[in-house]
Amino acid sequence: xxxxxxxxxxxxxxxxxxxxxxxxxxxxxxxxxxxxxxxxxxxxxxxxxxxxxxxxxxxxxxxxxxxxxxxxxxxxxxxxxxxxxxxxxxxxxxxxxxxxxxxxxxxxxxxxxxxxxxxxxxxxxxxxxxxxxxxxxxxxxxxxxxxxxxxxxxxxxxxxxxxxxxxxxxxxxxxxxxxxxxxxxxxxxxxxxxxxxxxxxxxxxxxxxxxxxxxxxxxxxxxxxxxxxxxxxxxxxxxxxxxxxxxxxxxxxxxxxxxxxxxxxxxxxxxxxxxxxxxxxxxxxxxxxxxxxxxxxxxxxxxxxxxxxxxxxxxxxxxxxxxxxxxxxxxxxxxxxxxxxxxxxxxxxxxxxxxxxxxxxxxxxxxxxxxxxxxxxxxxxxxx
Numbered sequence: 001x002x003x004x005x006x007x008x009x010x011x012x013x014x015x016x017x018x019x020x021x022x023x024x025x026x027x028x029x030x031x032x033x034x035x036x037x038x039x040x041x042x043x044x045x046x047x048x049x050x051x052x053x054x055x056x057x058x059x060x061x062x063x064x065x066x067x068x069x070x071x072x073x074x075x076x077x078x079x080x081x082x083x084x085x086x087x088x089x090x091x092x093x094x095x096x097x098x099x100x101x102x103x104x105x106x107x108x109x110x111x112x113x114x115x116x117x118x119x120x121x122x123x124x125x126x127x128x129x130x131x132x133x134x135x136x137x138x139x140x141x142x143x144x145x146x147x148x149x150x151x152x153x154x155x156x157x158x159x160x161x162x163x164x165x166x167x168x169x170x171x172x173x174x175x176x177x178x179x180x181x182x183x184x185x186x187x188x189x190x191x192x193x194x195x196x197x198x199x200x201x202x203x204x205x206x207x208x209x210x211x212x213x214x215x216x217x218x219x220x221x222x223x224x225x226x227x228x229x230x231x232x233x234x235x236x237x238x239x240x241x242x243x244x245x246x247x248x249x250x251x252x253x254x255x256x257x258x259x260x261x262x263x264x265x266x267x268x269x270x271x272x273x274x275x276x277x278x279x280x281x282x283x284x285x286x287x288x289x290x291x292x293x294x295x296x297x298x299x300x301x302x303x304x305x306x307x308x309x310x311x312x313x314x315x316x317x318x319x320x321x322x323x324x325x326x327x328x329x330x331x332x333x334x335x336x337x338x339x340x341x342x343x344x345x346x347x348x349x350x351x352x353x354x355x356x357x358x359x360x361x362x363x364x365x366x367x368x369x370x371x372x373x374x375x376x377x378x379x380x381x382x383x384x
Contacts, residue, residue: 001125001194002097003382004219005252011338011374012383013365014056014099014254015049015358016349019082021074024258024317025351026284027275031074034353039088042080046089048355050096052362053376055383056128058202058347059085061101066138067290070283082130083115090123097383099128099202104158106134106143112161113168114188120199121191128200128384131218133158136290152209157181162201162217169193200384202254206234208241215242219384220252222347226319228340231255235342252384254345255337257321260352261330261360268324275351276316284315317351331367338373 005012016023021031035041049057061082071077082100089098100119102112112129119127133154134140140148149157160179167175174187193199203214204222211234214221221238225231235253242251260268288311305313313319321337323330337343350357368374377383 002200002384004384005344006380006382007375008250008344009372011334011343011368012055012345013053013374014058014345014347015054016256016347017049017057017059018045018353019060019079020076022351023076023349023353024320025272025275026070026073026075026280026287026315027278027351028073028280029278030275030351031280037078037080042085042088043092044355045353045358046093046096046098048358050093052358053365053374054096054348054358055345055377056097056099057089058099058130059101060130061103061132062139063103063106063134064136064138064142067283067286069280069286073280073283075280075283076287083119086119086127087122090119090126095126095377095383097126097128097200098123099130099200101130101132103132103134104161105149105154106139108184109161109164109182110168110184110188113165116165116199117169117188117191117193120193120195125194125199127193127195128202130202130204130222131158131162131213132204151207155205155209155213159213159217166198169198204256208237211238211241212245214238215245215247215251218251220254220345223253223255224320225255226321228337231321231337231341231343239342250342250344252344253342254347255321255341255343256347257323257349258317258351259323259330259348259361259364260350261323261325261327261364263326265326265329268326268330271352272322272324279312279315281311281315285311288314317349323348327363327367330364331371334364334368335371335373 021034046057059082061079086098086100116129137147160181164177164182168188169192177184201218202220203218205213206224223231223234225234238251260271262268323333365374
């Protein structure tokens with residue numbers, strides 16, 4: 001069973017699992033160079049991440065398939081349903097955790113409580129929940145609504161939702177709920193989650209409402225920002241909000257990042273620039289229009305820019321951290337991040353993903369181990 005972090009001086013690492021030919025650099029070259037998504041590739045990637053020393057796989061997910069240009073180019077498509085994919089990955093791994101996305105707005109609490117309990121029990125305590133409220137009118141229409149629930153109200157609904165799920169996980173007697181958004185009577189069938197008091201809960205909202213939700217209900221906040229200074233800004237805001245809501249334990253911070261590691265100096269930077277030159281502009285505009293229209297944390301990153309400028313920057317990953325260089329250089333960049341921020345986990349995305357690309361990241365982790373910033377999961381009894 002996954003234990004919670006004991007050493008605040010160390011970093012853990014999550015691998016942003018591929019749910020499309022490309023992730024966060026919507027490059028035609030990357031789409032053509034990465035493996036087709038199928039059972040064998042998914043299993044190989046999960047096993048490679050576990051062998052490398054990653055603590056977790058993070059599976060993002062969305063519902064609506066209205067982004068047709070992106071779908072044709074393999075950008076964020078196909079997206080296998082995260083919790084169902086996780087069951088297959090648990091079957092071919094032994095220790096690595098898997099964090100899956102579940103949307104609160106489109107489910108009932110009993111749905112998530114039972115599915116999450118099954119995932120955690122089946123994996124012997126290796127499951128985490130990325131709590132997402134959902135966004136976009138196309139997604140709302142897929143579930144029979146004309147428009148999506150307003151942003152801050154979605155987080156209010158999610159707060160009530162998560163508290164009900166926790167009760168269904170932990171209370172043995174039937175519960176009764178007459179809330180503002182949800183009503184229910186009863187209890188779910190066994191099994192219950194193995195993790196105590198509950199599985200790891202993660203959120204990625206960086207708006208005031210999103211951070212307050214994470215501070216009240218979650219264990220970790222995924223942070224978007226393209227520099228250490230941007231991460232520090234979010235960290236400061238998150239700490240202030242956590243204090244205001246009476247949170248006592250630290251809220252874990254997990255910056256999202258792109259990593260390219262190459263043997264010779266300058267090669268990784270050249271690789272990144274080359275990928276950016278082959279962006280699929282139609283797919284980039286389509287996906288960024290969705291994101292900037294509905295995710296306030298991303299919108300704030302590109303304040304003052306036109307939609308076209310924002311699309312180019314977001315489509316090339318310029319809105320998030322980049323660790324580019326040799327293994328020594330990337331290790332130094334990560335050590336600097338740890339020294340200057342309260343980062344507890346780094347969520348790594350490989351633009352040119354493959355089992356070999358993931359395995360090659362072990363050279364970075366070995367250098368972090370020498371610096372006392374990371375230790376292999378097999379040498380410790382905690383992960384999250």
